[in-house]
Amino acid sequence: TNASCKMFSDFDCRKTTPRWTDQVRVSTDNGLEGHHDDGFSWRKYGQKDILGAKYPRSYYRCSYRNTQNCSATKQVQRSDEDPTVFEITYRETHSCAHGNQSVPPPEKQEKKRKNTNNNCQQQQSQQALFNFHNSLRVNTEDLDNKEMVSPFSFPSTNGCTKSEGSFSPFISPATPEPTHYSLSPFQMNNFVGVQNLQHLESDFTDIISANTSATNSPIVDLDFSLDQVELDPDFPFDSPGFFS
DNA sequence: GGGATTTGACCAGC
């Protein structure tokens, strides 16, 4: 099946494109919008109903595909079992020069479908971050054998200027499927750092534990490797309420 | 008017 195929795919199922694929599962509980941002700008180029899947699969490619010949693409599939879960499969790495941007320019974000909450002010706050983490499920499969770091990243909490849109609604009422979100291998480097790897890993466990207890959710699939990730010294892990 | 999204059609692999 396609599902099993994805589970084990370092390469495309069709074997015609020997490209590695990544898979991230992100979801939010309590119907709240979740949002993740990998700092890349994606453009949707297709949507397809998948056999056996309730929800269509969306296809995205890097917005800079033409200008910078960036071949990065990703697929977003809403989970059948849990509609709040989005499975994101990445293909190709970004060759564009925008990969290190934390997020697209705010103006750009603003221009996107206005269903996203554009009064970001305090919604970018720690509360939002807390909610985000508290409701986030991440599952990256088959990363141990990858040469790249985990594609998952937590957005910055530096406020609107830096993470505009990072916590804006991931799922809007009007558009059942997000049209712009992202998650990249690169920003993971900005999230976790070298210095405190073991500490981080421990903290991550705490996050998951908190999540489990708080949401009583059976789904806690956090098994991606932290071996190659780095800790951003600027990331406010010690922010009040972050791990509470 | 420009850029992004939608959606039916097309293509290639199996």
Place this chain on the structure above:
DNA sequence: GCTGGTCAAATCCC
């Protein structure tokens, strides 16, 4: 022939 992935014209939104 079926299915997933992509293309591209139409449409939408600012």
